[in-house]
Amino acid sequence: MLPLEGITVLEFAQFMAGPSAGLKMADLGARVIKIERPGTGEAGRGIALKNIFIDESSMVFHTANRNKQSYAANLKDPKDLERIKKLIAQADVMTHNFRPGVMEKIGLDYNTVAAINPKLIYGVVSGYGPVGPWAKKPGQDLLIQSLSGFVNLSGNEADEPTASGLATSDIFTGVHLVQGILAALIERNKTGKGAKIEVSLLESTLDIQFEMLTAFLNNGKQLPKRAKQGNAHAYIDAPYGVYKTKDRYISIALTPLDQLAKAIGVSLPAEFVDQTTWFDKRDDIMNFLAAELVKETTAHWLSIFEPMDFRVSDVYNYKEFLAHEGYQALQMDQDVLTSDGITMKTTRCPIRIDGKRIFNKKSAPKVGEDNRSIDNEFNLNAL
The missing domain is CATH 3.30.1540.10 (formyl-coa transferase, domain 3)
Incomplete structure (x- = not known):
């Protein structure tokens, strides 16, 4: 039995930060249900790496959404919204990454949802945090890396600002969201109460730079200086x-x-x-x-x-x-299977529990693939 079995997560998130958090919870046994717009689904389905698609969704969508279910609902439709509220009443966790004010407009803001389900853990991902001059700006990985100074750490001294080759801000934000949610679930076991967990791309990207920022703040605010050639860390002595x-x-x-x-x-x-x-x-x-x-x-x-x-x-x-045999010994990759019978090779969960690796064969769902079964199980049609 996996640690999060019995936990139901409703994921209203899209792109990478929120869905990557849902992926980790699904790998650890949680039931993750993506709430998506009918027809097109979440916007991340159309964001492709090298224009590679698996069925009608992009390969990158599949990497962050395997082992989940999909429930299609139009949140502007009163009947669909009522179904979602009934689902929320029976869930443990809910996540979203809409800009500030959007969930309030829909009627799924934290105060409203907490009244429906006081035990719910409500996770929010934003670009820049809930307050300040950037609060309503669109958050995106490259923009956050650039704004936070992160782009001045990679490359060599003469190079232009160089972004990470990964969606670093997104992925670390997802990790921090999971950490906050797991902490809140532990606290709920003590108090019986839910909580609102908030993370932002900007704050997470600042957090992973804690070495650099601490050095800057305590060393006369001198900017980090990359090595002329072979730079790997702007503050570590040679020969690094x-x-x-x-x-x-x-x-x-x-x-x-x-x-x-x-x-x-x-x-x-x-x-x-x-x-x-x-x-x-x-x-x-x-x-x-x-x-x-x-x-x-x-x-x-x-x-x-x-x-x-x-x-x-x-x-x-x-x-x-x-x-290399060093990689092969890890058994880090796995095959997942779509509902159309398409096999895709991807990575597995990196966590081992009691020495056992965690593998999940289920690929990402199609939009609304699980509506009927979820309607029946959670009694959502009895409005």
Whole structure:
């Protein structure tokens, strides 16, 4: 039995942040019912990566919505709205990511919903939080990365602002939403009362930058400075970074510079001996190391560094990594099956419980696929 079995989640969310939270709860055993507009469903069904679609929905929609059910309802229709309110009365959790004021206009704001079901956990995702000059602006991952300063951490010193190659703001916001909901469910077990949980893309993106912001606030408000070449962290001393070798690349993490130089077989210049210089002279040190590391292959350096327990790694692409026995041992991928019988390969839940991996074969639902069964089970037609 999975930990969240018996928990019913109503997901009014779209795109990535809210649905990714629903995905994690579904993986852990919750029953997640997407409430979607009839016909077209949530807007995320049309957002595609490389224009890849599985049945009539995009592949990216399938990645964030597997193992869920779909209930189609027109929230502007009084009868459909009453059905949804009956469903809310029997649910444990409800999530949405509408802009401030939208749910109030529909009649599904927190105060109204809490009156229907005082035990409900009401989760809200916004772009910028509920107050302030940006509150009603549309939140989107790239915009949040750009606004928050996150784009000034990746890449090298001479690069333009560089966004993460992932929907980083969305995904971390989804993680924070799950954390808040799980905390509220635990509190409900003590008090019998529900709660309103609020997260925003901006606050979550600031939170994952807590190292950088703390350094900025306590170091004379000096802006982070990326290394000239091989940057991996704007505030960590050399040799931390990515280096070119004779045939590939190698990443070097928290490894003492003097020990690394000795292992390479070179003497550390006198100007770098003092450990207090390893940050201020980071670029010069990294240039010095780069000139040595490029002389031999990655495999050569790993054969020296790994037996010494240095924090180092090869640099793989997806094709290389997924073919490696280290990845295969994880059994991280799984096949899911759509209601049309289409098989899609995707990743599994990363959490193990009592040593057991969690696999779920159910793909994302079609719009309204589960209306009939949900109507019957929750007695929604008896209005």
